[in-house]
Amino acid sequence: MAAINTITPKNILSLAIPAIIAGIAEPLISLTDVAVIGNMDKNAVEGLLAVGLVGSFLSAIIWTLAQTKTSISSIVSNALGSHQIDKINSLIPQVIWINIALGLVIYAITAPLSSWIFTLYNAKGTALEFSISYYQVRAIGFPLTLSAFAIFGIFRGIQNTSWAMIASLSGAVVNVILDYLLVYGIPSYIPAYGVMGAAYASLVAQVVMLVIALFFLYKKTPFKPHLLTWNPHPKLKQHIALTTNFFLRTAAINVAIFLSYRYASGYGEEYGATHAILMNIWLFFSFFIDGFASAGNAIGGKLLGSKNARGLLYLGKTTAIYGIIVAVMLVIICGIFYQFIGHQFTESNLVFELFTSTFWVVLLMQPINAVAFVFDGIFKGWGEASYLRNLLFVLTAFVFIPTLLILDYFEFKLYAIWTAFGLWMLGRAAILAYKFHLRIKTMEI
Template sequence: MSLAIPAIFAGIAEPLISLTDLAIIGQIPENSATALAAVGTVGSFLSAIIWTIAQTKTSISSIVSRALGAGELTKASVLIPQAIWLNISLGLLIYVITYFLAPTIFHFYTNEKPVLDIAVSYYKIRAFGFPFTLCAFAIFGIFRGIQNTSWAMIASLTGAAVNIILTYILVLGSPFSESYGIEGAAIASVIAQATLLLVALFFLYKKTSYRITLPDFNNLYLLKKHVQLTANFFLRTLAINVAIYLSYRYANNYGIEQAATHAILMNIWLFFSFLIDGFANAGNALGGKLLGSKDPDSLLYLSKKTNGYGIAIALILAILCGVAYPFLGHLFTDNSEVLKLLSITFWLVLVMQPINAVAFVYDGIFKGWGEASYLRNLLWILTGFVFIPVLLILDYFNLELFAIWLAFFTWMLGRSVLLHLKFKQKIKELL
């Protein structure tokens, strides 16, 4: 719990930034549905990139935590500057490439010119934060590997607080500044990401012995392992992003109101996912450590506890949102058509939460074990043979948003069941 609770607060910072942008942008007097659809579309692509590059954090955590469990932590120190500089370089590369390709990228999501123009303008500013985010992710991976998630929590919540305050001021204006509209939300997000990194650097230098020095390229053993793990985690996450991309593509084809509704549903779903994912992060840190020390009994205990807590949190979230069901939509928009669509589809997101919890917990434990290739194969199989067929069949029957979210439901159910069975098999092998 000392790992999971801070990890929960750290994990919700990024989706909280996206939810804040949606809630405040939805209050813009003119064309709020178009603005929501545009920001939601960018949010989908940003989630794809961030989820993919966040796997560098998971890989570092896995290597460091297993070294900690085996009593060989000093051997991992050479990896730290190598991984951090690799992430910074990767962030700059992604920014430069996607900045110039932004019109082409978002054309794949939507053909609505007003939505496309706003999306490109918003993205070109917000993407400037990629190098900050990737550097912070590498540092967070170190913290988690040495069994500390509190420092990442403080950094993430500080960044989220800065984002909320600045987004409100820059989007809607204040007595001391003019309104910058959607561009203001992007500027606020970049400043928040820079703030988050500064806080992370403070803890790295104040609380650990690690420093961002020039990397040692004479010892590349752990860096090669890190890159191999990260590549498989990348491919795993790419399968998730294919599902999310298709969901936005279909939602945009259904109309602007449907696209805006899907953007709200997806961002709430991601917020819930990152919140519950705190227990997965604890499983990631402890799972690697316990495998390193070869302790199957404690791994079994870890699984039961983290699943129990994850399901409990999921049920609490579902109940609270069920009580607030008639009012939640108004936090994001006053568009009557969007509110109507939300009222008839949001229950699907709530029903999925306990199933999601089980999938996320096992996913975190398997990441800690370094089981990147298994997770990669599982996600591609489920995306190709469950999510896509269900989406296509239900879309054929004109179920629109229901087609999308029932596809996600069956996809998550498959993840939770198959990961549970694989975990039981792994424990038997260790006993």
């Protein structure tokens, strides 16, 4: 029984709560952009659609490349559990510089192609113009965001999510303040930049997050990122292999999100704008619940390194329960303020009607999402990148896409999209929970 007691609710919550706050900062930036732009006096629907489309594409890129955070967290937490943390010091700067280089390359490729990219999303006219200009500013932050995420992964690996929380929360606060100042402006002092004001606000917020993350890395960790050696670290190959599989896993997720925006925009600008609101709320909830997945990721990797099967079983059950409780609380709160939430994002009557008729589907998914995210986080901490990759490939190809196509044929529109997401998440939750318990039994034997 001693093995079980090595992990307590306090251990889990001390990682999960800061991770929740850190995790919601990024979607909070996007939600703020959506809320502020959705209430502009001119071109609000077009601006809302543009921010939704760009946010979707940015998330696709950032989530894919930010998997370096997951892989470095897995390596660091395993090294911590096996008491070999001193052997990965030179790996840290190599990972950070790889992320910077990736960010620069992606910006150089995508910025000139932004018109073509957002045409693929069915953006037209003013919405397309907004999408292009908004993206070209937001994309400058790729190297900043990816560097910060790599550092956050290092923090998580050494069992600390508070520093990432401080950095992310600071960036979110800066973004909220600048959003209102730059989008609406202040007469005689600051011009109203509209959609571009939101882009500038987000870019400054990314700078703030990175500066604070670097401060904690230099001052609070044993790693010295300025000591860059050009000889590849022995674990760099493992990091790249994990990252590649996490890339592919996330690519499958982004296929689903891309198709959802493409179909929603195809139904009309109001449908696309409504889907942008629903998707940003869904992502906000996802990152909120994902705090427990971060705890599972950090602790799970450490427990695997020390071969503690009983501790892992306790971790899985406890984090899943906590995640479900938080999800249910979010559902209840949103149920109480159902219409109020819709009014905060739009003044368009049609968008509001579409939102209120569909939002309940998003809410019903949240307890299922909690289970899926928690076990996904634990599997990431174990370094099970190839299994997660294959699972997402199968579910996207054989659950999400067929459901979307069939229900779209019967003109379910937004219901088609969100039913497909619901079944997709149910598959993730059920299979990962089953695989987790099967793995624990094998370890105990």
